Amino acid sequence: MKNDFVKRCLSLVFCAAFLFVSGCGDSSGKSIYLYSVETDEDEKPAGDIYAPYKPLREEVMAIIPEETVTLKVYNELNKKRGVQEGWFGQIVKDLFNVELEFVNTNDGDYYQSAKAGRCDWDFVLLKSHDRLKDCIDRGLVRNLEEDGLFSKYGTNIGSTMKVAIYASKRETDGKLYGIPDEVAYKDGEYAEFQYHPDIRWDLYRRFNLEDPEEMDDYINILSVIKDRAGVSDSGKEIYGATLYSGQEDVLNSSVSDAVKAFFGYEDFYVGFFNPRYRTFSGALDDDSEYIQCLEFYNKMYRAGLINPRSKEMSYKMVYDSYADGQNLFCVNSELGYDAYNTIEHLADEKMMAPLTFKNQVNLVRGLKTVGEDQVWCIGKDTEYPELCMAILDWMASPDGALTSYYGPKGVCWDYDVDGNTVLLNPGFEALYHPNYQFDMSSGFLGSYSDGAPYFGFNIWSRDTAISESNGQKYNVLTWINMKSNQLNYKIENEWLEEHEVENEAEYLGQSNFYVLAPDAYVMHELPEELTSSYTKLSYILKEGSWNAIYAESEEEFNEVIKDMQTSALKAGYKEVVDWCRIEAYYKVQSNIYSYLID
Template sequence: MKKLTKLMAILLVLGMVFAMAACSNTAQKEKGEEQPSGTDEGAGEGTAGDLADIIPEETVTLDVYTQLANYSGEQIGWFAQVMKEKFNVKLNIINEGDGTFATRMAAGNLGDIVVFGNDSDEYIQAIKAGLLLDWEEDNLVQEYGPYIWEHMQPALEKNKKISPDGKLYGFGHNVGTSPEEHEAFFYGPFIRWDLYKKLGYPEVNTLEDFVGLLEEMVRLEPTSDTGAKTYGVSMFPDWDGNMVMMVKATGALYGYDEFGFGLYNVNTQEYEDALKKDGMYLRALKFYNQLYQKGLLDPDSMTQPYDAMIEKYQTGAAFFNIFDWMSMGAYNTPKHLEQGKAMLPLAAKDQKNLAYGLNVYGGNRVWTIGAKTNYPELCMAIINWLATPEGTMTSFYGPKGVTWDYDDQGRPYLTELGEACMADGNTQMTGGYSGTFADGANQINNTTWSKDAVNPEASNGDTYNYLRWETRLSRPVSEIEQDWRDRVGALDLNEYLEKKGHVSVALGTTYSEPPKSDELLVVWNQVAETIKTYSWKAIYAKSDAEFDAIVEEMIQKANEYGYQQCVEFQKEQAEKRASLENEVKKLIEE
């Protein structure tokens, strides 16, 4: 008999809680008892009376400082309406601009709801400065976050362990339900399948083979829907961190996960610094430079914002991307599918695409509440609702009964409007909700549960990921999508990559990068700026010789700033990460 570990015991208890909750709901329905309605509905188990007491009579504006937002200003559209209906609040989104964190720290007020991009440096600084609320003070989370308290204990315990004072300040994003499963793949690569088909399905053995393929595609279709010039790839700098985002993320096609100044090979558990000669980062950097030299890289890539980039994928101005939402999600509208056009996955033969293991401890993007808020209970109730099945589904797909619902068998499905919204974010909302789906999307831009966590309200065990729902995979698809299915022998991206063996899994652990010393942080920031600046210069090099010269200068400059200090720090962290992964492996094996 398998040994029941402490973690699996916790998960078993959580499963029993889900089952008991489901039985309770069923019993209520059989007795004819009504569920809480109005602003109380779905806000969290056992909070109906308490929640009614904290809903403000007059609309309140809450400041939501989120380091993950691509938007700044008042939340608009359908999500704003949902927040108004349920909690009588408006959300003022404050994103992360230059100096935003430092300015708010100096003012002594981060906001009402605060979302951190990671659980390391700035998050720890905020705790030490006393600017985050202790969730257990006055039983705040127990009373106003009961769903979180009952179903996310491992994630809450992780948060307490990484807090410098051992107190509970929140939980990390993408909480999972089982360490044995992985999230759906979202790394590609994804290409214009209709053009690939016209070219006769040429063989692609490795990353660099895509250069020639994209060259042929551009020859086939030199202009976009709007008449603009087409390119192989369009990039943007908004999400650059320690390195250029699109470059480092390309390593995911071979099992590499971003890790400080470099990449972590999840298969070998080895750290590879970004500037390693013949390493993955420089290989990917060269790949994008080759595209540029052949006129296949959008020349606006270094300066354009995300919105400008995604519009080019929406209108068919670029043919290759490594993210599913920037490719299939942007391009595969009903109109394009009817025209026999689609972006779909094509893995090179040597790829080992990265997927993230479900993490019962949660990720590193933390939900917290500002210590200076005048509405702690209200903030907690909102975060709690976002963690309920209804809140999770709403945040992903829109209002229940309008864009999604459960069928008579209890299986989740998208309505006709929901399907249209997922295919094209510019779809106009109906059912009493204004604006387009994209305009009204949740601008906090953080998750509670992983999309691939099991939805306890789904009768068939479906996850929150609509792409994998039974009701969706059984539907007929367009002719071009069926061509892809027939060619690869799979129904979707996940089945395709798993069948072909293109799988690398980054196990979910309690690993959290520790804060850096002030001295290291100065070095780190200088090195980061150097690597980003010179990486973009290298991408735009007009020849191989110029590319090599820029890379050499980048290495030299980075070393002058103290790059090796950063590498040594990251090597130590890689050993810790590997050790924690090995613990999870033991749990899975037992």
């Protein structure tokens, strides 16, 4: 599912024993309940307590400017420029009487400001801690603890992100210059499953096919479906899968994704990192997981199941082909599950859904209480340090973070009487239709996508727990009215009932999966003597992988693999792999924690 969001159009209506919310212009015909049927009338709060945001603290109210202030944002993570528009811009203005102007960002602007010894930006959003250290050295960012700034206006961050703040100070000279992004609220959390085998479940069920026992069983299943399925939405031929490979990737992207989905290993330079044993293995080692997945896709190709134009296609073209229903199978949910499962397809009882085999091992990423590498900072020379700190602190609050992710409170999401976070109809619509237009009665104008925050990254991880919640996460798929199937279409509920689970994560959790331990490892540049070898290996792996996938026979496939291995050895494969093993050791040493869930 996608997380894009919507409008302030909803009507609150008390009915008998419960209150329901319906979105203006809602095409799904679904109602979302803020109260359970069992809620007594006298337990319900009086009046409309939902739409308004919580009042800001007195200390913050005291610094709100009387006239609207424009705060300039230097942002290295997003290319959107200009004044923040739409619903998010309106909310920030209503709360803080501030406009956010995202200024041009390039190295020329950066070094010009650095050379002048002055920072003309109020917010400074940096791509890495290395960039932060450079900003500190050049005097561009503020010590957030100076003059009691953080202790007075950063109370949300200070009380909920203690590990991240401690780690951020350790990265510098012991002072706090920035707030990390994508922070986990507590140890042991991990992200949602992204890499797993998905299939057109409506067709799989219609043809009454058997569950797969091993990887190759998918080939027989997909062959049967392809022969009977017809054509895509646009009338094009249907394939088992369309593959892709990123230009900057050393390995074939689709093959690497298969290794993650089937074996639970993470791609790492010219090979893979095993999260269970914390070891590295080269992609071209004999009978490697990479070669096994190449062979799997080659068998699919020889069965007529791989789109023959895959090599020529960009990621967007591949994504569009999945959205059009041209493919039956995928191991990356961003392509299969997310692209295909639109409101239109689900309403028509068509759906991509996970289908696991007996011995597969999925890879999921552990979340970091120290956060990721990007950093939120405040410019050294801003005239409004208190206001900037208060805005960052609000964005780290549950209300602020949920708004950044899902749109206006009381329109796209809200809390029920028991304090559970619930999705409202407009928010549900925006999951599938980013251009969903706000109704005028909502108090907002334009579409969700036009008004979404320009920042490009968030303070809290989407998969972490919401502080002061009932154990819920920021991930909308875990919310009570999503899990209770109120918003599900018939085919979704049928899939859940057949597998006797509440959601996709519970189903995938029944298989083995490795959690990639969060670490502080930063990819290093290769030693100069290995740079040429690495460049050659990159070409050998990219071209050789496509040649292996497109081999017309088993004999040709084996010959391609042999040629790849021979060419790689001549190019310095062994030396690069040895270096990768050393880097894997550093990666392990930087682990925050490591575990396997069986």
